[in-house]
Amino acid sequence: MQLPETILVSGGAGFIGSNWLNLMVPRFPSCRFVNIDQLTYAGNLASVDAIGSESNYRFEHGDIRDRDAIRRIWEQHKPDTVVHFAAESHVDRSISGPTDFIETNVVGTLNLLEAFRGGFGGAQSRRFHHISTDEVYGSLGDTGLFTEETRYDPSSPYSASKAASDHLVRAYFRTYGLPVTITNYSNNYGPRQFPEKLIPLMILNAMEGKPLPVYGNGANVRDWLYVDDHCDAIWTVLTEGTPGETYNVGGNAEKTNLDVVHSICRIVAEELGKDSQELLELISYVKDRPGHDFRYAIDASKIRSELGWEPKETFESGLRKTVRWYLENTKWIDQVRSGEYRRWIDQNYSQR
Ligand code: NAD
Ligand code: TYD
Numbered sequence: 001m002q003l004p005e006t007i008l009v010s011g012g013a014g015f016i017g018s019n020w021l022n023l024m025v026p027r028f029p030s031c032r033f034v035n036i037d038q039l040t041y042a043g044n045l046a047s048v049d050a051i052g053s054e055s056n057y058r059f060e061h062g063d064i065r066d067r068d069a070i071r072r073i074w075e076q077h078k079p080d081t082v083v084h085f086a087a088e089s090h091v092d093r094s095i096s097g098p099t100d101f102i103e104t105n106v107v108g109t110l111n112l113l114e115a116f117r118g119g120f121g122g123a124q125s126r127r128f129h130h131i132s133t134d135e136v137y138g139s140l141g142d143t144g145l146f147t148e149e150t151r152y153d154p155s156s157p158y159s160a161s162k163a164a165s166d167h168l169v170r171a172y173f174r175t176y177g178l179p180v181t182i183t184n185y186s187n188n189y190g191p192r193q194f195p196e197k198l199i200p201l202m203i204l205n206a207m208e209g210k211p212l213p214v215y216g217n218g219a220n221v222r223d224w225l226y227v228d229d230h231c232d233a234i235w236t237v238l239t240e241g242t243p244g245e246t247y248n249v250g251g252n253a254e255k256t257n258l259d260v261v262h263s264i265c266r267i268v269a270e271e272l273g274k275d276s277q278e279l280l281e282l283i284s285y286v287k288d289r290p291g292h293d294f295r296y297a298i299d300a301s302k303i304r305s306e307l308g309w310e311p312k313e314t315f316e317s318g319l320r321k322t323v324r325w326y327l328e329n330t331k332w333i334d335q336v337r338s339g340e341y342r343r344w345i346d347q348n349y350s351q352r
Helices: 015-027 045-051 067-077 091-096 099-119 157-176 198-208 227-240 257-272 276-280 301-307 315-328 330-338 340-349
Strands: 006-010 032-037 057-061 081-084 127-133 180-185 212-215 221-223 246-249 254-256 283-286
Touching (some): 006 015, 006 067, 006 099, 015 045, 015 227, 032 067, 045 057, 045 330, 057 067, 067 099, 081 099, 081 227, 091 157, 099 127, 099 157, 127 157, 212 257, 221 257, 227 246, 227 301, 246 301, 254 257, 257 276, 330 340
Parallel strands (some): 006 032, 006 081, 127 180, 180 246, 212 283
Antiparallel strands (some): 221 254
């Protein structure tokens, strides 16, 4: 595919979106990147500081639930391509309050699809790339892998909302012929992830000698993918994937949660010159998550054989990079902890 001219990136101040922008904005100076983000608790402009003044990057504060906001941004920038990261993304939050998940993940996706379909005019629509999760497939037992043909069977309000959004995106391909692609991928980890998710939470707690809360018996399995590998996969599918197709993306790194926590304790101890046994003693088994899927594991052979993508990091190398990032970026962490990063909204928008 011809390179996109203007890419509307939704949710680019979140974990994966910010890592993607930090990689792609300098790498593709001829593309313009417009980041639309509502800056919920999970959005942090400090995560895109490094590219904030690049001439091919713009930030637009906006809510994808709000069609007028999308219209304004769409008419101003006339994107030909959409890369849709924005979502409510945390399973535990979806259990305590599902409504935002339906509104952002389903209605927000619909609004972006409608804009792309031509509702708001603009440039020729080249590609709508939707970022999704392997959680739409439900839970695996001890064996087997998720393929692109696995039946949808979501367990949590989060995964149900992502399943609904995937179906909408596919429906826009079948009904209106829009050039869409979808990636469903496994758990990501790496820099700039909000410390409510397993890996950053455990790293920060281990660094500070706080309890390490493992749900249930810690035997649940996730297939871990380093975020930069995922970002490359998204660019590959965006520019070389076939419209209407779905690609599963995984890191070939199945681990039990307990294995993950053990590795974190070992690496944090090595990096800080501490005794890893002391950190392991911080593990505390807590009440299990309701509807907790037992195992996720991805068969990534389609993207590998058709598009030549493969992950570069091993779990060990990616986890060490991640631990080092959290050790070195104390300002980012302090701002997240104190809520300081949220002041940006008050400072910039309280007068409007
Ligand atoms: P995140 O929670 O870190 O970031 C989400 C971003 O979306 C934030 O910047 C937030 O401010 C923004 N946002 C939320 N609601 C919005 C709205 N209504 N309008 C505009 N912006 C809004 O999420 P993430 O981990 O970066 O995930 C990105 C995408 O990848 C999501 O679609 C998620 O479902 C999917 N995903 C994530 C993982 C993972 O391991 N993190 C795994 C599989 C799929
Ligand atoms: P999480 O990072 O929330 O991702 P997801 O639920 O989308 O897979 O959780 C990853 C795994 O870690 C999951 O099996 C739940 C478990 N977990 C804990 O054991 N303790 C925790 O404090 C958290 C946040 C998660």
